[in-house]
Amino acid sequence: MNVLISGAGIAGLGLAHWLGRHGIGATVVERSPALRSGGQAIDIRGAGRTVVERMGILDAIRDRHTGTHGIMYVDRAGKPVARMGGDDFGHSGGVVAEIEILRGDLVRILREAAPEAEYLFDDHITALRDEADGITATFHRAPPRTFDVVVGADGLRSGVRALAFGNDRRHVRDLGMYSSFFAARTSLELDGWEVMYNLPAGNGVGGRVLLLYPVGRDGEVRAMFSWASPALGHDRRDTAAQKALLAEVFAGAGWEIPHLIDQMWQADDFYFTRSGATELDRWSRGRATLLGDAAFAGSLGMGTSMALVGAYVLAGELATAADPAAAFAGYEEGMRDYVTRNLKRPPGGDRGFAPASRAGIWLRNQVVRTMTKLPGKSALTGNLQAAADAIALKDYPLPTATR
Numbered sequence: 001m002n003v004l005i006s007g008a009g010i011a012g013l014g015l016a017h018w019l020g021r022h023g024i025g026a027t028v029v030e031r032s033p034a035l036r037s038g039g040q041a042i043d044i045r046g047a048g049r050t051v052v053e054r055m056g057i058l059d060a061i062r063d064r065h066t067g068t069h070g071i072m073y074v075d076r077a078g079k080p081v082a083r084m085g086g087d088d089f090g091h092s093g094g095v096v097a098e099i100e101i102l103r104g105d106l107v108r109i110l111r112e113a114a115p116e117a118e119y120l121f122d123d124h125i126t127a128l129r130d131e132a133d134g135i136t137a138t139f140h141r142a143p144p145r146t147f148d149v150v151v152g153a154d155g156l157r158s159g160v161r162a163l164a165f166g167n168d169r170r171h172v173r174d175l176g177m178y179s180s181f182f183a184a185r186t187s188l189e190l191d192g193w194e195v196m197y198n199l200p201a202g203n204g205v206g207g208r209v210l211l212l213y214p215v216g217r218d219g220e221v222r223a224m225f226s227w228a229s230p231a232l233g234h235d236r237r238d239t240a241a242q243k244a245l246l247a248e249v250f251a252g253a254g255w256e257i258p259h260l261i262d263q264m265w266q267a268d269d270f271y272f273t274r275s276g277a278t279e280l281d282r283w284s285r286g287r288a289t290l291l292g293d294a295a296f297a298g299s300l301g302m303g304t305s306m307a308l309v310g311a312y313v314l315a316g317e318l319a320t321a322a323d324p325a326a327a328f329a330g331y332e333e334g335m336r337d338y339v340t341r342n343l344k345r346p347p348g349g350d351r352g353f354a355p356a357s358r359a360g361i362w363l364r365n366q367v368v369r370t371m372t373k374l375p376g377k378s379a380l381t382g383n384l385q386a387a388a389d390a391i392a393l394k395d396y397p398l399p400t401a402t403r
Contacts, residue, residue, distance in 0.1 A: 003019055003026050008032075008119065010292065012028055014055075015291060017055060017311070018311055029125060031124045037269060042100070043301050044100075048305025071083070074195055083368075123139050128150060130287050134146040135148070148324060156172060160288060165285055174275075174276055183221075188256065194212065198361045201357070204229075206229055209225070209226045226354060239270055280295060282332065291310050292306070305388060313334045338391035352364050
């Protein structure tokens with residue numbers, strides 16, 4: 001069997017690793033000219049921790065831990081008004097998980113763990129032709145090739161999904177939020193606390209949020225700016241326009257924001273996105289299937305873990321099923337309940353993340369101050385700890401030489 005994977009992100013690289021472990025040939029095509037660096041800190045929770053342990057990379061991930069151990073909410077003067085420790089809801093159940101790593105660091109670790117795969121950078125799939133004995137992929141640069149299976153691990157706006165399922169906008173439900181990330185520096189003493197600063201609606205948009213992720217102890221942070229708004233018709237590839245939009249939305253804001261926006265103009269790792277949730281009745285069609293955000297985007301804090309678990313399950317099913325159709329059926333059967341549970345939004349959802357009024361911000365902060373002491377507190381985070389473990393991972397047999 002040979003498998004084409006579209007996307008050299010967490011889902012795609014995780015799948016390349018497990019296919020190699022099963023002795024299945026993998027080719028990874030990636031639109032960018034190299035692995036994408038940058039990005040925010042991400043969590044590895046529940047069954048995702050089990051998967052990276054089975055991959056043999058848990059120690060490498062822990063070595064690159066950001067050092068973040070909780071989240072602190074601050075007011076307009078930067079004074080802490082509420083805190084939530086990373087272990088208040090178990091190792092996988094809080095806003096901040098016990099294992100946090102920068103996305104770029106995890107991608108590099110996964111790439112090193114999948115050395116046998118073939119990589120086609122600076123390229124992408126332009127057409128798919130599904131036939132009885134394989135699926136032929138046409139590329140922007142490389143010559144056409146035929147594979148047994150094509151996997152779209154290429155994100156929320158998946159090109160493989162558009163080619164295999166049709167470019168139907170109903171496949172993605174808009175969640176009403178913009179977010180942007182970039183590396184910056186601060187003189188604040190964060191001491192391992194992730195910091196959230198909320199602003200009410202203003203400048204033509206809804207509630208606005210600044211999150212600062214500390215990275216080590218030398219003042220390096222990842223700045224995440226988010227806001228609620230109807231779609232503003234931005235150009236996904238016009239970085240200058242995206243930076244100008246962010247500056248306009250947060251114009252006149254105080255605390256650390258002017259200093260961070262000054263740094264944003266020079267940031268070469270600027271990432272800008274519109275949030276959305278994938279909605280599909282099935283994840284496969286013919287010899288093509290979807291993985292990660294291409295199939296099940298829209299969780300809060302579980303995207304990375306679901307991608308890792310999905311890669312493990314899909315590779316195992318491809319290695320043990322009689323044919324791709326049977327493998328896809330086993331993959332969906334094994335994953336569907338776990339994914340459905342982890343796509344449920346916690347109480348309050350985005351309203352709790354970005355309240356539109358100062359009264360709403362105050363009320364949210366009071367809830368945070370008391371929720372860790374309440375009976376049944378796990379329900380306030382959507383029982384994330386239990387949901388993160390809500391799958392029994394099969395022990396797929398591996399060739400003896402790769403164990």
